[in-house]
Amino acid sequence: xxxxxxxxxxxxxxxxxxxxxxxxxxxxxxxxxxxxxxxxxxxxxxxxxxxxxxxxxxxxxxxxxxxxxxxxxxxxxxxxxxxxxxxxxxxxxxxxxxxxxxxxxxxxxxxxxxxxxxxxxxxxxxxxxxxxxxxxxxxxxxxxxxxxxxxxxxxxxxxxxxxxxxxxxxxxxxxxxxxxxxxxxxxxxxxxxxxxxxxxxxxxxxxxxxxxxxxxxxxxxxxxxxxxxxxxxxxxxxxxxxxxxxxxxxxxxxxxxxxxxxxxxxxxxxxxxxxxxxxxxxxxxxxxxxxxxxxxxxxxxxxxxxxxxxxxxxxxxxxxxxxxxxxxxxxxxxxxxxxxxxxxxxxxxxxxxxxxxxxxxxxxxxxxxxxxxxxxxxxxxxxxxxxxxxxxxxxxxxxxxxxxxxxxxxxxxxxxxxxxxxxxxxxxxxxxxxxxxxxxxxxxxxxxxxxxxxxxxxxxxxxxxxxxxxxxxxxxxxxxxxxxxxxxxxxxxxxxxxxxxxxxxxxxxxxxxxxxxxxxxxxxxxxxxxxxxxxxxxxxxxxxxxxxxxxxxxxxxxxxxxxxxxxxxxxxxxxxxxxxxxxxxxxxxxxxxxxxxxxxxxxxxxxxxxxxxxxxxxxxxxxxxxxxxxxxxxxxxxxxxxxxxxxxxxxxxxxxxxxxxxxxxxxxxxxxxxxxxxxxxxxxxxxxxxxxxxxxxxxxxxxxxxxxx
Amino acid sequence: xxxxxxxxxxxxxxxxxxxxxxxxxxxxxxxxxxxxxxxxxxxxxxxxxxxxxxxxxxxxxxxxxxxxxxxxxxxxxxxxxxxxxxxxxxxxxxxxxxxxxxxxxxxxxxxxxxxxxxxxxxxxxxxxxxxxxxxxxxxxxxxxxxxxxx
Numbered sequence: 001x002x003x004x005x006x007x008x009x010x011x012x013x014x015x016x017x018x019x020x021x022x023x024x025x026x027x028x029x030x031x032x033x034x035x036x037x038x039x040x041x042x043x044x045x046x047x048x049x050x051x052x053x054x055x056x057x058x059x060x061x062x063x064x065x066x067x068x069x070x071x072x073x074x075x076x077x078x079x080x081x082x083x084x085x086x087x088x089x090x091x092x093x094x095x096x097x098x099x100x101x102x103x104x105x106x107x108x109x110x111x112x113x114x115x116x117x118x119x120x121x122x123x124x125x126x127x128x129x130x131x132x133x134x135x136x137x138x139x140x141x142x143x144x145x146x147x148x149x150x151x152x153x154x155x156x157x158x159x160x161x162x163x164x165x166x167x168x169x170x171x172x173x174x175x176x177x178x179x180x181x182x183x184x185x186x187x188x189x190x191x192x193x194x195x196x197x198x199x200x201x202x203x204x205x206x207x208x209x210x211x212x213x214x215x216x217x218x219x220x221x222x223x224x225x226x227x228x229x230x231x232x233x234x235x236x237x238x239x240x241x242x243x244x245x246x247x248x249x250x251x252x253x254x255x256x257x258x259x260x261x262x263x264x265x266x267x268x269x270x271x272x273x274x275x276x277x278x279x280x281x282x283x284x285x286x287x288x289x290x291x292x293x294x295x296x297x298x299x300x301x302x303x304x305x306x307x308x309x310x311x312x313x314x315x316x317x318x319x320x321x322x323x324x325x326x327x328x329x330x331x332x333x334x335x336x337x338x339x340x341x342x343x344x345x346x347x348x349x350x351x352x353x354x355x356x357x358x359x360x361x362x363x364x365x366x367x368x369x370x371x372x373x374x375x376x377x378x379x380x381x382x383x384x385x386x387x388x389x390x391x392x393x394x395x396x397x398x399x400x401x402x403x404x405x406x407x408x409x410x411x412x413x414x415x416x417x418x419x420x421x422x423x424x425x426x427x428x429x430x431x432x433x434x435x436x437x438x439x440x441x442x443x444x445x446x447x448x449x450x451x452x453x454x455x456x457x458x459x460x461x462x463x464x465x466x467x468x469x470x471x472x473x474x475x476x477x478x479x480x481x482x483x484x485x486x487x488x489x490x491x492x493x494x495x496x497x498x499x500x501x502x503x504x505x506x507x508x509x510x511x512x513x514x515x516x517x518x519x520x521x522x523x524x525x526x527x528x529x530x531x532x533x534x535x536x537x538x539x540x541x542x543x544x545x546x547x548x549x550x551x552x553x554x555x556x557x558x559x560x561x562x563x564x565x566x567x568x569x570x571x572x573x574x575x576x577x578x579x580x581x582x583x584x585x586x587x588x589x590x591x592x593x594x595x596x597x598x599x600x601x602x603x604x605x606x607x608x609x610x611x612x613x614x615x616x617x618x619x620x621x622x623x624x625x626x627x628x629x630x631x632x633x634x635x636x637x638x639x640x641x642x643x644x645x646x647x648x649x650x651x652x653x654x655x656x657x658x659x660x661x662x663x664x665x666x667x668x669x670x671x672x673x674x675x676x677x678x679x680x681x682x683x684x685x686x687x688x689x690x691x692x693x694x695x696x697x698x699x700x701x702x703x704x705x706x707x708x709x
Numbered sequence: 710x711x712x713x714x715x716x717x718x719x720x721x722x723x724x725x726x727x728x729x730x731x732x733x734x735x736x737x738x739x740x741x742x743x744x745x746x747x748x749x750x751x752x753x754x755x756x757x758x759x760x761x762x763x764x765x766x767x768x769x770x771x772x773x774x775x776x777x778x779x780x781x782x783x784x785x786x787x788x789x790x791x792x793x794x795x796x797x798x799x800x801x802x803x804x805x806x807x808x809x810x811x812x813x814x815x816x817x818x819x820x821x822x823x824x825x826x827x828x829x830x831x832x833x834x835x836x837x838x839x840x841x842x843x844x845x846x847x848x849x850x851x852x853x854x855x856x857x858x859x
Contacts, residue, residue: 080812081805081806081812081813082805082806083806084802084806085778085780103806130809130810130811131810134778135809136809201778219768219776219778221770221776462776463775463776487786489774490772490774509771510771510772513771513772515771516762516766516767516771517767518767518768561772561830562772563771563772563774564772564773564774564783564784566784566785569784569785569788569832569854569855570785571784571785577785600785600789600854601788601789601792601793601854601855602785602788602789602792602854602855603785605854605855606855607855607856607858619786619789620785620786621786638786638789638790639789639790639791639792640789640792641792641793645793647792647793647794670790692780692790693790693791693794693798693802694791694794694798694799694801694802
């Protein structure tokens with residue numbers, strides 16, 4: 001870059017000679033692709049297909065471990081306080097990175113070569129933002145250009161769509177009102193602008209001249225109200241902010257899908273938002289929308305029937321919002337299997353011809369592969385009978401769809417064989433523990449919680465499997481790479497009679513623990529529901545609170561409370577706890593699988609495992625991998641303490657053909673946002689958002705040492 | 710009150726340490742002070758459970774298991790995220806960023822109560838001295854996921 005170019009011009013100086021004498025490989029030979037043009041990254045996951053793929057190959061298996069920090073950018077000064085949950089992937093356009101950052105979710109532009117802040121836009125939304133169900137930095141922003149104007153669009157914490165001039169960060173006066181569209185208005189429902197339970201982490205999706213925006217709500221384990229905000233999806237004119245269309249993810253009477261609800265439940269149900277990223281195919285004119293459940297993540301008593309478009313992929317004409325097709329992945333879901341990430345659009349060979357397909361990673365660890373023109377499965381997806389539960393008033397779907405190919409990419413359901421087996425003692429304790437729960441295959445129903453059968457162990461747990469970062473895809477080899485975690489959870493259902501806590505008669509919980517209201521991120525409205533608490537008064541949750549509960553399986557008093565799955569502090573199931581899987585879409589098979597992440601500290605140092613040689617277990621979290629010409633690149637989830645006694649996490653690279661690890665670089669904190677890559681002035685960069693624990697948010701750029709400019 | 714007595718004891722211990730000078734302070738800090746040595750009181754954890762239910766449970770869950778947008782506060786993931794940090798680090802994180810709708814609104818005493826509850830829920834033993842309401846006073850309390858041998 002500039003500095004090194006100058007150094008070259010000064011060739012023959014002592015400094016240069018000294019550098020040559022050290023003789024690094026990279027200084028001696030120009031880097032691969034060093035004369036190639038700059039590349040861009042104009043969408044959240046590289047492109048509207050959500051491939052998170054780049055053909056760059058300067059950073060390779062041979063040199064990955066040589067990566068150095070080119071620059072880093074702390075976000076501490078953005079917002080009124082530090083952030084520790086920094087999830088964006090930046091965009092790269094003409095040498096500038098655009099992203100959202102900081103606890104207030106400011107939108108910023110950064111010099112991609114140096115990390116220098118170029119501009120920032122902030123909107124102080126007061127209580128409206130503090131009440132939002134989706135706070136902090138979010139997943140990033142979107143870019144639009146007609147070749148002349150250039151705009152950066154993002155959704156604020158308080159659910160407003162902002163359009164900025166990409167050059168200056170100044171709001172576009174032609175868009176909405178002074179550059180802002182209030183997303184709580186013109187939403188086909190009346191909402192209180194300050195307190196309504198709606199927000200969005202995801203980036204708005206730009207398809208041609210339309211910007212498509214979804215909706216997210218508070219978690220629905222203990223829904224405060226029956227008639228929550230409906231999470232409709234809308235398309236806006238990117239130039240003016242005018243609403244072009246709205247799609248009712250919960251159909252109104254007379255609309256397609258309404259009849260899939262029993263007793264007219266659709267009239268009153270809320271949620272059904274699209275909180276995940278979306279994909280678009282500009283040739284087909286379609287946007288692919290992953291829909292979550294209607295209100296009640298584990299209780300469906302007010303959304304009886306299959307209740308479209310819950311947990312469905314819906315293909316919409318992005319000019320008009322008209323539904324082209326839909327596919328429901330889970331009927332009347334009771335396991336919080338919200339479709340968490342964008343479907344990956346992929347053109348794959350099927351029986352000798354190329355098919356425009358999509359591949360949808362999920363919390364349940366199935367990759368659903370559909371024809372994206374028609375919504376028809378590429379490989380048969382069959383309806384299989386599933387068990388019904390015992391929750392009063394619940395409606396149970398008799399069957400669920402099971403893909404026949406590709407196979408599940410993580411463990412589904414729980415059997416005795418899946419339990420921890422490092423030692424016979426641990427296995428025996430695990431068997432004792434699960435006697436206090438219902439276990440079974442995928443889609444084993446939640447049950448009424450009671451002592452001795454606290455609930456159903458659901459695996460993957462309600463956070464997946466795969467969550468919001470989604471997977472990546474290599475269009476040359478037709479391989480999908482996806483991270484998933486094996487982290488079971490417990491779904492017990494408990495009765496609720498306190499309407500101030502929830503309007504639901506049954507809620508997700510554990511017997512003996514009084515349900516607590518669950519509102520927008522602990523928003524102010526929750527305070528109204530709470531019983532007053534005097535300083536020093538007895539705790540208000542059920543008798544004694546979780547730690548004083550009877551222990552399942554006769555564990556020691558210091559053991560986990562009911563509903564928490566651990567054996568001597570170790571995870572209940574066998575490792576890997578986190579893995580990356582390569583899935584070959586030419587065959588519908590799994591090609592390789594690797595435990596991703598160094599073994600957690602508490603497993604490596606556990607006294608019960610002393611002397612045992614345990615292969616790397618991986619770590620659980622939410623991670624999005626990046627695929628390049630030769631590598632799959634992904635940072636680790638959570639911290640571990642390395643051989644030098646230093647806390648941190650590794651950014652790892654695998655041979656994408658085999659899964660063999662080729663190199664790793666230290667990061668001071670775990671990957672919190674999915675990595676992206678670009679070539680700028682001959683150098684390839686990898687940029688990744690990190691943070692968590694006691695390490696506040698930081699954007700870090702890696703590149704190879706020396707040469708290449 | 711019992712808690713008050715413990716707090717008093719903590720203050721007395723600290724005052725004593727200060728009076729005896731720097732060398733003693735250094736030795737006190739080196740003396741295996743981890744979350745396994747009883748760094749909070751049972752009373753404090755009980756108060757913390759109530760404060761947790763009030764200010765934290767709606768996002769982090771009754772069983773501290775977390776949700777899509779709020780991490781778990783117990784178990785392997787939590788312990789590993791905080792392993793080899795200090796009780797002061799965790800205190801600061803809670804105090805300055807939580808709850809999301811009103812960061813820095815909880816008193817230091819409430820935050821240390823909540824932290825005591827998290828320690829209890831993660832299986833760390835209670836002791837005689839309460840977790841102090843200020844991070845510099847617990848910078849020497851190391852969070853160690855596994856109980857040190859011996």
